[in-house]
Each structure stands twice: as C-alpha cells, then as structure tokens.
Amino acid sequence: MSNRTIRSVDDLAQLPDGELLSCLGALRAGIVEAKRQHAIALREHLIPVDSPFVFSSFNWRPKGPQRLDTPIQLKPDTPIDEISVRASAREALRELSIFCIEDLSAISEQELLQEEAIGAKTVGRLREILARVGLDFLPNPNTEERAREQSKAVLALPYEARALALRNLEDSAPVSALGLRSSTLSRALANGHDMVGDLRRLPLLVLCENYGKREAREIYDLLMLTDRPFAGSAAPIELWRHGLASTKELSIPTAPETPIGELRPWLGTSVDSLGACGIHTLGALRVAASRGDVASFRGIGRVTAERVVGFLGAYVTPQPYRRGVSATAG
Template sequence: MEKVQTIRTIAELASIPEGDLPSCLAALHRGIVEARRQHAVALCEGLIASEVAFEFSTFIWRPTGKREAFSALAAKLGPETPVGELPVRPSVRFVLHQKNVFCLEDLSAISENELLRGDGVGVKTVGRLRELLQSIGLDLLPNPDQRGREFDESRALRRLPDEARASSLKGLSDTNSISHLGLRGGTLRRALRAGFRIIGELRATSPRVLATRFGRSERREIYARLLETGIAFSETPSPTELWKNGLVARDELQFPDEPETPLADLQPWLGAAFKPLQKRGMKDLGALLAAADRNELASISGIGKSTADKLVELIETHRTV
C-alpha cells in the first residue's frame, strides 16, 4: 500500500530525501495547478466572491511505488506526446483515436463527459488522463452540458480551503443551484435524480422526505451544508424530528430542561421506554421527574429495573441544579 504524506511547511519539504525530491516537487506542481484550476472555476461560476484570494497551503505526495513511476513518466511528457506512449489500455487508446485525440494537446481539447461517453473509458481512466495533462500544465475542457457543469461546480467548491468554502455557502438563496452546496458526487447525483435542482427545493422539504430519498450519510451531508447556508429548512423541524430521520445523532442534541417538555421530545433519550411511559399516561418531562422521585419507574409495565435505573441515571445527569 502506498504511503501518503501531506506536506504543510517548507521545513517538511526540505526534509525530503534528495532522491525523492524530484517526484515530490512534481507533486507540488500538480497540486498548485489543480488548486488554481479549482479556484478559477469557483470564481467563474460565482461560487466565491471575486475578492477571495487564491490559497494553497498543503499538498499530498505519495513517495513510493506507482507514484514514483508516474513522476518519472511525467518528466518526459509534453503537449506533443503521442497517445500511444501513455500508460493506458489499448482499448482506451482506440477510443481516443476515434475522437481524433492523437497527443496530449488534443486531449486537452475535449471534456470529461465526452471521454466518459466512450465505451471502455471509466471515471478512473479519466482521472488518470487528467492527472497526466495536469503534470504538463494542461487540463480537460469544462463539461459543456448543464449536468456536467453542476458536478464541476460542486467539485470545485469541495476543494476550496475551509474558510473560502464556508464563505461561499453562507447566505446562499433559494434560487441557487444545489451544486453550490459542494455536495459529494454521489449525493449530488441522487439529489438531481430525485428532482431537486435549487436549494429552495431542499429547504422546502422535510427531514422525513430526506430520510425516504437519501441514505443516512447523504441526508446528513445535505443537512450540514444547508445549516452552513444559514437556513436549513423553511419550516424549522423539532430536534426529535431531526433525530428520528437520521439528520443528527443523539449526542448532538441538548437534553430539555423545561418540565413542560412533551414526552415525545424525549424520545432520543428514552428509547424503548417511551411507549410504556406514554401508555402509563405521562405527558411531559415534569411527570417523568415526579415518577422518578417517587421510585415508580420500575413498577411501570414494560420497564424493568435495569431500564428504570438507566432512566434515573439519565434524569440525574441532566437534572437542572
């Protein structure tokens, strides 16, 4: 397995063994080129304000195995390098020739989507070809179709520095494309397939709808991004609703301290004890506290001593002093 090293300072760069320095510097060059490209895309698409400066603070270097071989190859590449000399399968070369791509400079004149439309050319191969282009300061054309541009925008936003990304998310309006949220490719793809095009459509939905249309990690990602915009949902859901639909974990919720808090809002903490307590007629936190003070919890049908002890411990932990 290849080692991965993140270079953050000049001192770390200077500590690289002399024999590995050329490949490390090549990785630095690729990192700068890619960061500049992503920053330019973000500016062009209006994902960040024009005054947001370009930032580049770290880059990743894989010093062994295939990365060394790639660095050695990249040092020999140029715009006129024939496709036949690239480290790709013969079937990929055939597809490239069909698209009138005979050298790396020709490759920089087509888009990622155009490549993916060819049989035998997958996402991994496109990534490899893009990496080869970037090693000589070139890149694929931006995707010409709307769907492709949306994925480009989302990818560009994800690669921005944290501060710039947070700034671009803050204050997004209902009419902004969901690609401006910087969602992962799989999440964005599912959202588009579900019919969501603009942020307002996501905000107008509910945690329950998100739970039926997205996996747990996807809906949590969407909720987190919406929160960063300043408005998650048009109608604010209760903490319990967020928890029941997998948008937040129990540890992220604050235990209520008002005696009038409905029992339903305590479900994240009550678990299986909720229904027996509800059946007993308890309506709020105050009634639960009173029952605990009278040592009545263990006598409630459906709640054993172990569960009662856990409830008492929960109450004592969160009881307002």
C-alpha cells in the same frame, strides 16, 4: 504504507530518499489540480474574484520509488508530438485537429474521453500540461458533467471559503453550487432537484424518503450553511428521529409539560414502558422519581430505574438542599 501529510519543506526533508521524487511528482499534480478547482470556482462565481489560492497541506500515500519526468519548456504552440502521451492517444488527438497544446483549449474533457484511445489518465496528463501554459479545457457541454465539476470545485475549497460561498445562496442557484458529494449530487439530479430551492422546499419526511440517511444529513448541513431557513426543518427531536441531528446536538428538555417521548434520545425504549404506566410528561416523571416510585413500575428494572433517576438528577432536576449541611463545611 500509511498516508503522509506534507505541510512544510521540513516534512519533505524527512522523507526517505527513495520516496522523495515520487512525492514531489504527486505534489506537483496535486497543486495543479487544486489550482484547476480554484479556477473553476472563480469562473463559476462560487467565491469572490479576489479570493487567493490556498494549498496549505497535501496528503500523499507512498507507492514506491518513481521517476519524476523531466519537465520540458512548454508553450501554447508546443507541438503535440513533444508531449509525453501514448502513440495511439497522439494519433487520436490529430484526428480531432489537435496539433499543439493551444488546440486542447478548444475542446472539453468529455469530448476527449469519448475517444477510445484517450482515457482518464491521459486527460489528466493533458490537463496538467494545459495548466502549465495557463490554459484549460472548454467547460463540459454535458449538464451533469459540468454540475459534477462545479460541485467538485466547491468541495475542494477550504472550509472558510466554502462557507462564504454558500452564505445567502439563492434558491435559483444550481444544486451543484452546494458542493455535494458525487453520489448525493447524482441522486439529486435523478430526483429532479436541479436547483437549491428544490431541496430547500422539501418537507423533512420527503427528504428522508428520497435520500439515504448520510445524503439527507449532508443536504441538511449544507442548507444550514446558506444562512437561510430550511423549509423542511422541524422540532429538534424530529431531526434526531430522522438521523439529521445527534444526541449531542440536542438540548435536554426541562419543561414539565415535555412529552415523555421526547426523552427517547437519552432514555431509549424505557420511555415506552413509562408511557404504558401512565407517565406521559417530564413533570409526571419527576414527581414519580421524587417519591421513589420509578423502580416499581412494570417493565422498569432496577438498572433502568437508576439510569432514569440519574438522568433526572444530572440534567433536569437541581440537586436538593440537604438539611444540616453547611455551604462552608470543609
């Protein structure tokens, strides 16, 4: 079954009857989780204190008809016995001196997950129950787990709010404040890059050696959102060579002194053949093209020569004035 995006009540109304209850249950859980991430973002000062909660759409993949649990009237002092969890999980909670919902707010998710009888699904259910009475778990004492929570909270922000949170981010801020994907965050912490400044000060080559291409591009893009110079930034062609910029993001050079190697994003390996034939600058290539010499170069075939000349004509060299053609000719 394909994903469905729910943006309005009308989208819900279009669902088949057998999917409606299942979607409502998933939607409720999605809203609770989004509110939790928003609360973490506020608590960690990732967004301004007056930032409103936004939940504009919901992506849901149908899993077949499911029954929506009938909600009970929950209060902070509601006994654990009235919560719908497995008996073994309930017994484990009692052993942790948790006898009512409010007691859950005095423990962290990580501490609960250390119990053999309590899994991630149960913790998610308890988190939802806490949210329904306006409470939350204690922040995880484990530094890495808390970093993951903070990073996840930033990732959950709408793009505009996320960009605002990253703007002018200080070097002393934890690296999780960037909102890195889980795998990238793990790599950063393993590399000892705990602060934003640790990443910002990395030379471009070191960044690419320590991180995969996708991770390096993610870090580079997020640091750019902080509105502060990236210490490892280099010439655009160097960013392209390391996979941090696409050809579309580059400006096509037009200066005659441009080294021929900087045309590689558009001309590919043909720049090596041109260099071997003594063409070392863009100016020299333009002169050779104007004389019709490109096709005669060793290692440059007819198709490649046409591509080189076409590139120059389209992006570098203005179209020449053609004698005898009037600008007003019809």
